[in-house]
Amino acid sequence: MKSKYARKLFKHKNPYDLEKTDLLFVKAMRENAIYQYEHCSDYRRILDEKGFDPKSIETMQDLIRLPFIPTVYFKRHPLFSMSKKRMLIKATSSGTSGKKSMIGFNFKSLTRGLSMVLRIGRYHKLWSFRPVNYIIFGFEPNRKNQVAIAKSAYGFTFFAPAKNRNYALRWDKDGYKLDLESIKQAFIKASKKKTPIRTIGFPAYTYMLLKEMQEEGIKLQMPKGSKITVGGGWKQFYTEKVDKQEFYQVIEDVLGINDKDCIEFFGAVEHPILYTDCRYHHFHVPVHARVIIRDVDTLEPVPNGKVGLINLLTPMVDAVPLLSVMTDDLGILHDSDCPCGEKSPYLEIIGRVGISDVVTCAQGASELLEKLKVGDSNDSL
Amino acid sequence: MILYKGNVYDNIKQIELIASLKDDCYQTLKENEGIKAVDVIEACDKLAKKVRNKEFDHIIKPLLDQLDISYQMFENYIYMFEKDALMNKCEIELGKDFNEQVELNKTTTKTIEPLGILFHIAAGNVDALPAYSVIEGLLAGNINILKLPSGDSGLSIILLHELINLEPKLKDYIYVFDVPSTELDTLQTFANIADGVVVWGGDVAVKAAKQMASNTTKVIAWGHKLSFGYATLNASDKDLEGLAHHVCQTNQLLCSSAQGIFVDTNDLEELEKFGKRFFEIFVKINKENHPLPLGVRGKNTLELYANHLEKQPKTFYAKDGVSVIVLPDSDLVLSKLFRNVWIKPLPKENIIDVIKPHKNHLQTVGLMCGKEESEELIKILKKTGVTRITKGIDMARYYVGESHDGTYALREYTRVVENDRFQ
Numbered sequence: 180m181k182s183k184y185a186r187k188l189f190k191h192k193n194p195y196d197l198e199k200t201d202l203l204f205v206k207a208m209r210e211n212a213i214y215q216y217e218h219c220s221d222y223r224r225i226l227d228e229k230g231f232d233p234k235s236i237e238t239m240q241d242l243i244r245l246p247f248i249p250t251v252y253f254k255r256h257p258l259f260s261m262s263k264k265r266m267l268i269k270a271t272s273s274g275t276s277g278k279k280s281m282i283g284f285n286f287k288s289l290t291r292g293l294s295m296v297l298r299i300g301r302y303h304k305l306w307s308f309r310p311v312n313y314i315i316f317g318f319e320p321n322r323k324n325q326v327a328i329a330k331s332a333y334g335f336t337f338f339a340p341a342k343n344r345n346y347a348l349r350w351d352k353d354g355y356k357l358d359l360e361s362i363k364q365a366f367i368k369a370s371k372k373k374t375p376i377r378t379i380g381f382p383a384y385t386y387m388l389l390k391e392m393q394e395e396g397i398k399l400q401m402p403k404g405s406k407i408t409v410g411g412g413w414k415q416f417y418t419e420k421v422d423k424q425e426f427y428q429v430i431e432d433v434l435g436i437n438d439k440d441c442i443e444f445f446g447a448v449e450h451p452i453l454y455t456d457c458r459y460h461h462f463h464v465p466v467h468a469r470v471i472i473r474d475v476d477t478l479e480p481v482p483n484g485k486v487g488l489i490n491l492l493t494p495m496v497d498a499v500p501l502l503s504v505m506t507d508d509l510g511i512l513h514d515s516d517c518p519c520g521e522k523s524p525y526l527e528i529i530g531r532v533g534i535s536d537v538v539t540c541a542q543g544a545s546e547l548l549e550k551l552k553v554g555d556s557n558d559s560l
Numbered sequence: 561m562i563l564y565k566g567n568v569y570d571n572i573k574q575i576e577l578i579a580s581l582k583d584d585c586y587q588t589l590k591e592n593e594g595i596k597a598v599d600v601i602e603a604c605d606k607l608a609k610k611v612r613n614k615e616f617d618h619i620i621k622p623l624l625d626q627l628d629i630s631y632q633m634f635e636n637y638i639y640m641f642e643k644d645a646l647m648n649k650c651e652i653e654l655g656k657d658f659n660e661q662v663e664l665n666k667t668t669t670k671t672i673e674p675l676g677i678l679f680h681i682a683a684g685n686v687d688a689l690p691a692y693s694v695i696e697g698l699l700a701g702n703i704n705i706l707k708l709p710s711g712d713s714g715l716s717i718i719l720l721h722e723l724i725n726l727e728p729k730l731k732d733y734i735y736v737f738d739v740p741s742t743e744l745d746t747l748q749t750f751a752n753i754a755d756g757v758v759v760w761g762g763d764v765a766v767k768a769a770k771q772m773a774s775n776t777t778k779v780i781a782w783g784h785k786l787s788f789g790y791a792t793l794n795a796s797d798k799d800l801e802g803l804a805h806h807v808c809q810t811n812q813l814l815c816s817s818a819q820g821i822f823v824d825t826n827d828l829e830e831l832e833k834f835g836k837r838f839f840e841i842f843v844k845i846n847k848e849n850h851p852l853p854l855g856v857r858g859k860n861t862l863e864l865y866a867n868h869l870e871k872q873p874k875t876f877y878a879k880d881g882v883s884v885i886v887l888p889d890s891d892l893v894l895s896k897l898f899r900n901v902w903i904k905p906l907p908k909e910n911i912i913d914v915i916k917p918h919k920n921h922l923q924t925v926g927l928m929c930g931k932e933e934s935e936e937l938i939k940i941l942k943k944t945g946v947t948r949i950t951k952g953i954d955m956a957r958y959y960v961g962e963s964h965d966g967t968y969a970l971r972e973y974t975r976v977v978e979n980d981r982f983q
Contacts, residue, residue: 225869252866475858476881478865488858505865509858532858538686539813542784542921543894545762 182287184210185494189291191466194298195523200466201239207494208502209236212245215500218260222248222500243471243480247490247503250449253280261285261498272448280449283498291495292451295467299453300338303442307339309375309404314365316380316388317411318355319346335379335408342374347384359388366392366399366434375404382409382426382443389429400435407436410444412528423460445528449504450491454526461517461525468493470526472512473505483514486529507532561738563717566724566731571738578746581735582753585677585703588732594674595729597659600698601646603727607719608641619715623687641695645960650699652961653968670978674701675778678973679754681707681747681769683761690736691716693758695723698733700973705750706736748772756780756973780972782965785815785923786892789952790906790937792824793834795928797841803926803952804842808849808882812897816924816948816956819895820902824929828888828905832875835886835903839877846882846899856898857881863896890914892921908940915944923965926952 184207191200212233215222226233229246236242248258255278263269266283284292300306313336336344345365348355369376378385385407407430427438438460445454445462452468464470471480472487481487489510492503509529515522537548562569564577565584610616612635624634639645650658654672661669678697682690690706694716697704708716717736724730739746751757751769756778759769766781773779789803803818810817823834852860857880864878875886882899890906892915906914915922922945929937941949947966950957 248869249862249866251862252869255866255870475854475861476879478861486854488862505862507859507862509855530855532855532862537813539897540686540760540784540815541813541817541819541894541897542762542786542815544784544813544897546764547894547897 182207182210182214182494182497185291186287188494189294189467192298194295194302194465194467195463195521196466197464197469197523204466204469204494205236205238205242208242208245208492209233211494211497211502212236214497215260215502219258219500221256221258222260239469242469242492242503245492245503247492247505248500249505250280250447250507253449253499253501253504254278257281258500259283259498260500266498270448281499282448282451282496282501284451285497288496288498291467295465295495296453299455299465303455303457305338305406305442307404310340310342311404312343312345312365312369312372312374312376313341314345314347314362314369314376314378316347316362316378316384316409318348319350335410336377339377347380347388357384359391362388363392363397366401367397369405370399370401373402375402375406377406377408379408379410381411382413385409386426386429389433392433393429397433398435399433405434405436405440407434407441408444409441410446412445413530445526447491447504447506449501450493450506451495451501452491452493457517457519457521457525459517459519461513461515461519462527463515463517463519463521463523463525464512465523467495470510470512470524472510475509475532483512483524486511488532489526489528561714561717561736563720563734563736566721566728566734568717568721574737574739574746578737578749581705581749584732585705585735585753588703589676592729592732594701595698595733597646597650597699597701599727599729600695601643601650603723603730604641604646604695605643606726607723608638610722611641612638616718619713619718623713623715640960646699649960650970653970654700654974664978667980668978669981670976672974673977674703674974676702676755677705677753678702678756678758679705679707679750680758681760681765682709683741683759683765686760687713687715688719689716689760691719693760694720694734694736696969697758697973698730700970702756702973703733704735705754706734707747707750708736708738710740712738744772751777758782758973778972780969781920783920785965786894786918786921787814787816787818787924787926787955788892789818789821789926789928789955790824790911790941791821791834791928792908792930792933792937793830794930794933799928799952800838800841801845801953803928803955804838804845805849805953806926806955807842807899807901808846810956811852811899812895812901814956818901818924818926818952818955819893820904821928822890822892822904822906822911824908825905826907831888831903831905832886835875835884836877838901838903839879839884842882842884842899842901843879846880852881852898860896860898860900864900892918908937911940912944915941915946919945922946924948924950924955926950926955928952 184203188200188203188207216226216233225246231246265285267286267289268284271279271281347357347362349358427441430436430441439458443456446452454462456462469492471490473490474481474487486509489506489508494502508531511527512524513527515524517525539545562571562573562577624631658672661671663669680693682693690708694704694706720734720736751772754777757769757773758780759766760782762784766783770779807818812819823831825831860881864883877884884901884903886903890904895902925941925946927937927949938949
C-alpha cells in the first residue's frame, strides 16, 4: 500500500504540531481510506451506502463527512483489510461479554507506531538509559493472553531498561490473581534503594492500593527520578466523576512523588494512539490523530467546549478500517490555553455512556443492563 | 447489619443468631397471642405521620434523587401507609370480616390465619421494597425473616426498627439478615423454617427460590413482567400521546412499562404509517417530559447507529434520543429501554396465540382503540392472562385496592381455617 504521507506524518518531529500537519494528516487519511475501501468489503459497503468516495477527501471538512464506525460494531463484526499472516502483532479488546474487537498490525503500521512512541516518549522525557524497577498494576505476560492491555503494559517497560518487573496480576494455574501484598512490599523495598521506580497500570488499581497504604499510615519516599504512569482509563460511568486531585494527593502522601512525575496515557484498541497528558494533566491531541466531538442525538460535530460523543481519527493502521471510530465515551475538546505552552487542543474524557445502577422490574432488563455495563469496555492503553 | 428481636447487631453475630432463629420463631408461636392487623396498621400510620413530618428526609431525599423521583410524587404515595388505606387494603384483600370468626353454617366457623413464618427475598436494588414486603407479611399476621439484597442502603432496617419502636409487640415478628446470595446454605436454612418464601425479582431469582423451597413450602413469586401497548388503527392521537407520556415517565423500566406497541393490522404499509405517526407524537411528547440523561441518549444513538450499519432493522426513526423501530414479527420482547419503542403487527385474531404463551410474564396492556372496539378487545386480552388493561397514560399508575399481578398479597400470605363447633 502506498503510504508515503502516513510515514511522513508519523516521522514529524514535534508530536503536537497540529496546525502544521493538517494537510499531511488529510493526505494520509485519504491514502488509508482508499486502501481500506479497496480491501475490506464491509467497509466499502458502508461507504457506498452513504455515497462517500474516499478519493474525494481533500480537506478536514471531508474527514468530518467520512463515515465513522462505533467500537460496538467492531466488537460484533471482525473487519480486516489484509490476510492475518501479514499481521505481525494481533490484539483484542478486553471485556467479559464474550465479544471483542480484533486488531492486527502489519510491519508498516508497527513502524509508524514505533515512530510515534519514540517522538512522544522523547517529548515527555520518558526515555531513559538508566535502569529502573517496574511495578506493574497489570497482567503478567502469558502466551494465552492476547489482550492489548497486557501487551501494552509490558511494552511500556521498554522506555527505560528494566532491572526488575513486579506484577500485581500474576498468572497461576487457575488464571490471573491480584497480589496486592507483594506490591506493597515491592514499594517498601524500593524506598530503601537508589534505583528509581516506575509504575504502570490501571488508575483504579493504582489508586486503590495506594489508598490502602495511606490508611495503614504508610509514608514512603521513592528514589529521585521515579515516575507513576497510569493507563487504561478510569472505566467509570460519566456520572461517577473521579477526583484526580485526590489521586495525586495520595501519591504524594504515600510515595513522595510530585504530580509532575505522574503521567497518564489514553488510547484504545480501536484507536491505538498514545495520548499522553502534559505537565498540567491535559491530553493534547498528537499529530497522529484528530478528534471530533459529536452531538449525542444527531452525531453532528459540536463546537469545542461542548460535551458529546468522541470520534477519533488516525491513518496509523492498515489491517483494519480503524481510520475513524466512535468510542463509548463522552468527552469535550478544549481549545488550548494550557500553561504547558502547547497549542494543540486537548481532550477531556467525561466518562462512559450509559447509566449505572438502574432499578427495574421489566423482565430481562436487569440482565440486559448488566451486560451493557460489564461487556462494553472501551479498552484503553 | 442484622435486626433480631428489636435489636440491631453486626453481621459478625450472624451464625450465632441464625442458630437460635427457628426456636425463637416457634417460641413466639407457642407463647404469643399473635399480632392483629390493627396493631400493625396503627404502627404504620404513626410511621407515615413521621415521614410526612419530614423526620426521615435525610434518608429519603438521596434515595429519591437516585431514582429520579420528585419529592412531590413521593408525597402522593405516603397515604398508602396510613390507617384508611391499610384498612381498605385488608378489607379488599381478605374480605370485610377478616378480623372475625365467621359462621359458615350451624356446625362450622372459619377464620383467616397467617401462613405462619415467611421468608422474604428481595432481589435487585429497590430500596425500601424489602421493608414493604415485610409490612405486608405483618398485616397478614406472619413472623417475617428478611434477607436484604446486596448493596442495600440500610433504609429497610431503619424503617422496620422504627416500626418496632412504635409497636414493641412487633419485635418478635421481624428478623432481618444481610446474607450474600452466594451463601446458599444459610438461605436454605431460612427456606426450611418458613411456611412461605416470598421472592421479588427476575426469572433467575424466582427459579432459585423455587429450587430452595421444599415441596411443602409455598412460593409466592412477584416476578418481573413484560408489558405492552395494543392499538387499533382507530386509536386517537390523544391515546398515543398518553402512551408516549407513560414511556417517557417510566423509561420502560417498570414491570408495567410498555416495551412496544402491537397494532391490529397485517398490512406492513399500514404498520409503517402507524410507526411514523407514533414517532412524531413521541418526539413532541418527549420534549414535554424530563429529558433523558446525556449518557443514556449517547448510548441510544450509538446502538441505533451500529444497527443502522448492520442494516437492521429495516425501518427506524430516531430523534432527540428517542426512537421507534418498526418490525415485521410479532414477538413480545424487551425493548432497548430508555425511550426506544418497537412497533409490531398483531391482528386481533392472533392475540391469544401470540400472547398467551408468555403466561406469568404478562401484566399490563395499554389499550388504544375506538370506543366500540374496546369491549371485544378487553374480552380477548383477558383470556391471554394479562392482569391489567388500562389507557396508555395509566399503565404505571397504582392505587390502593388494586391487585398485585392478578392476586392479593394478603390472601397469599394467609390461609383460611375452618373449625367445627365443640361447644
